[in-house]
Amino acid sequence: MLSFNEEFIIKYIEKNCTTEEVESLLEWILLSDENKVQYLTIKKLYNLKKINHYSQPLQLENALIKFNQQVDDTKKEQKRRYIIRFSKYAALLLLLIGIPVLFWLTKFNYNVQFEELYTVNLAKNSPVKVVLLSDGTKVWLNSGSFFQYPAKFNKKERHVKLKGEAYFEVKSDTHHPFIVQADDLKVKVYGTSFNINTDTYDRTIKTTLVSGCVAIQSLKGKNLALLYPDQMAIYNSQNKNIEIDRVNTNLYTSWRVGKILFEMATLKEITNKLKDFYQVNIIINKGLKFDKKYNFVFRNNQSIDQVMQMLKFVTPINYKKYDNTIYINLK
Numbered sequence: 099m100l101s102f103n104e105e106f107i108i109k110y111i112e113k114n115c116t117t118e119e120v121e122s123l124l125e126w127i128l129l130s131d132e133n134k135v136q137y138l139t140i141k142k143l144y145n146l147k148k149i150n151h152y153s154q155p156l157q158l159e160n161a162l163i164k165f166n167q168q169v170d171d172t173k174k175e176q177k178r179r180y181i182i183r184f185s186k187y188a189a190l191l192l193l194l195i196g197i198p199v200l201f202w203l204t205k206f207n208y209n210v211q212f213e214e215l216y217t218v219n220l221a222k223n224s225p226v227k228v229v230l231l232s233d234g235t236k237v238w239l240n241s242g243s244f245f246q247y248p249a250k251f252n253k254k255e256r257h258v259k260l261k262g263e264a265y266f267e268v269k270s271d272t273h274h275p276f277i278v279q280a281d282d283l284k285v286k287v288y289g290t291s292f293n294i295n296t297d298t299y300d301r302t303i304k305t306t307l308v309s310g311c312v313a314i315q316s317l318k319g320k321n322l323a324l325l326y327p328d329q330m331a332i333y334n335s336q337n338k339n340i341e342i343d344r345v346n347t348n349l350y351t352s353w354r355v356g357k358i359l360f361e362m363a364t365l366k367e368i369t370n371k372l373k374d375f376y377q378v379n380i381i382i383n384k385g386l387k388f389d390k391k392y393n394f395v396f397r398n399n400q401s402i403d404q405v406m407q408m409l410k411f412v413t414p415i416n417y418k419k420y421d422n423t424i425y426i427n428l429k
Contacts, residue, residue: 107123117213130230138231140429186333198205215249216246216247217245218239219243219244220241220242220262221241222242223241223242224241225241225398226353229247231247231251231401232251233251233269233274235266237258237266238264239262239264240262241303242262242297243260243261243262243263243297244259246259252271253308254274259279260279260280263353265291265354266278266291266292266351268287268290270288271289278294280294280305281335283314283317284315284316284414285313285315286313286315287292287310287311287313289294290310291309292306293306293350295349300370301335304333305325305333306330306350306351307326307330307347308328308347310327314331322340323342328344328345328346329342329344329345342362346361353398354368356397356398357396357397359395360392360395363391363392365382365390365415366388375398379424380426383425383427392412394408402424406424415426415428416428417429
């Protein structure tokens with residue numbers, strides 16, 4: 099694979115690449131945002147250096163001398179004097195125009211800051227990962243989660259992206275709101291503790307607030323709901339409805355310390371969580387009704403077989419496991 103360093107990109111800008119090299123470079127640019135940023139940065143610096151080079155007095159004088167020499171070869175003495183006089187004014191005009199343009203380009207180049215982004219992509223059943231952000235915010239990431247954040251917050255908003263489940267302890271900063279983009283929602287806070295889960299079996303996005311206050315917004319910034327402590331916002335990605343419930347926040351945040359809790363949950367609710375967590379198929383006999391509710395807890399380092407044995411002691415079930423599928427019946 100070609101190495102697309104600064105020398106190679108400048109070669110492309112100057113149109114000195116072969117067709118195969120151009121095709122390879124374009125494919126490399128489209129691979130990631132980081133590659134696009136690297137290419138655009140080098141291109142801006144290259145153009146800026148050209149402007150700097152040709153705006154120097156010595157370069158203007160050399161260009162003028164070369165121009166005059168060409169005129170000498172093709173024009174008569176009288177016409178040459180006229181062109182020299184005109185070219186001096188043109189060179190002066192070019193210099194006067196070039197200085198503010200150069201100033202603007204230089205200012206633009208130094209003011210534009212490309213964010214260096216970090217990405218965490220956890221596999222299913224991986225241990226909980228803790229990430230400390232540059233502003234002091236602490237983030238716990240559950241297994242199977244995708245999280246993207248800048249190396250340093252340089253903008254008015256502290257913006258991160260999440261797909262999966264995470265618990266946030268956001269460092270308070272009233273001048274720089276903290277925004278979590280989770281699928282087609284945004285959660286906006288200034289300093290608070292909350293949990294977001296987009297990895298649900300019923301295709302909802304659940305935001306559970308432990309302390310502080312958060313705003314649930316659309317991607318365009320429209321406020322959909324305000325949350326206060328011990329409340330959960332349940333956003334339906336299909337019909338775009340949002341519900342607010344009062345909850346025991348421990349049930350939705352204990353995973354960060356290794357526990358999965360259920361309080362007054364049906365067998366269906368428990369097995370749905372097991373499906374997501376262990377990536378298994380669980381089939382309950384359709385002719386059976388499990389309306390009774392149970393309290394149940396397991397640790398995230400236990401195997402599915404261990405959890406199913408524990409579930410047998412809490413609920414009146416038997417089960418059989420074949421490969422990656424579990425069949426449940428009443429005892």
